[in-house]
Amino acid sequence: MKRRNFLKVMAGTAAVPLVASAKQPTPEKLEHPKETMRGDMRYRQLGRTGEEVSAIGLGGHHIGRQKDEKDSIEIIRTAIDAGITFMDNCWDYHDGGSEIRMGKALRDGYRKKVFLMTKIDGRTKKAAAEQLDQSLERLQTDVTDLLQFHEILRMEDPDRIFAEGGAMEAVLAAKKAGKIRFIGFTGHKDPLVHLRMLEVAKDHEFHFDAAQMPLNVLDAHFRSFGQKVVPVLVREGIGVLGMKSMGDGLILKSKAATPVECLHYAMNLPTSTVIRGIDSLKILKQDLEAVKNFRPMPEQELTALLARTADAAKGGRFERFKTTNGFDGTAKNPKWLGEPDNGPG
Secondary structure (H helix, E strand, C coil): CCHHHHCECCCHHHHHHHCCCCCCCCCCECCCCCEEEECCEEEEECCCCCCEEECEEECCCHHHCCCCHHHHHHHHHHHHHCCCCEECCCCCHHHHHHHHHHHHHCCCCCHHHCEEEEEECCCEHHHHHHHHHHHHHHHCCCCEEEEEECCCCCCCHHHHHHCCCEHHHHHHHHHHCCCEEEEEEECCCCHHHHHHHHHHHHHCCCCCCEEEEECCCCCCCCCCHHHHCHHHHHHHCCEEEEECCCHHHHHHHCCCCCHHHHHHHHHHCCCCEEEECCCCHHHHHHHHHHHHHCCCCCHHHHHHHHHHHHHHHHHHCCCHHHHCCCCCHHHHCHHHHCCCCCCCC
16 A cells, blocks of 8 residues: 555544544545655655655754763764754754754765754844854854744744745845755644744745644644644645654653654654654664654554544643643743834834
8 A cells, every 4th residue: 555545634533533422524635745765764755845855854952952962963973874864953942052063963974965954033034034144154054955934833923924024035035045945934832823824925925845843643633733734735735844743752741652653653644754852872763763664554553543642632731832832932032033023103
């Protein structure tokens, strides 16, 4: 059975009848990214970009958590040597420390082996331009393969970015100058905000190359990005980037699924890559083994998994990135967004 044809978008809805009597929408069949194997690593197409990326990516925040930067560099290079090509990062991770460490790790020929992504928080033209240049300097590169607007959490974020004097002006200028190849956005709060970002982009005749969001076994049941956003991205040829497959450990605390089940579930969706929080060689080995052993999940297995996770998903208590501001760096540091235009009077 071919991966692209075997699954209904979001199998989450298939499980709901087992735990709820309300009538559920019929799942939509979605095209999955074309996948190839090289060695033990899987590679998938990134939307309509023509690029191919590893099925799992290396999360930028976690590679800044090691006390000794040598350990961070070892994790990054070991991951690349094992076939991981998608590198995630952000201007604000560890006050720039994650980008600095990744920049050092990508020396000695490693930069040409990866698809490098970073994110900026600026909503204004000035803030976005400054943050991008700082990121490129830290990463020791002249160009980032993918730049994403970070933490699109508020309904006004898209309007600020696309407004006159907004961040999109700086990003488009940077792309024209050769500093950026592709453009995307991220967020972890609510699928409605992602849909608003896509709506505003359409109003400005702009097409994003990628979008990043939480995709996990609990998301299937609560304010679901998988059900509400992924189908739109697939139809529009926008690369689907999954994150928080284990919710920074929160989902594992629910005891609803094992680490491998969490990762396999996210890979089972039409994701181009699932960005993983890999903070040790032990976790890297676990994830590499999970990728090697991944097989498209039969519908019966998927239904059983989601039935088992439905109770833990209630109220978003293990997806606190959706229900609290504990994960919202820009809420705690509004200055990162840039000075707002308060308008007349």
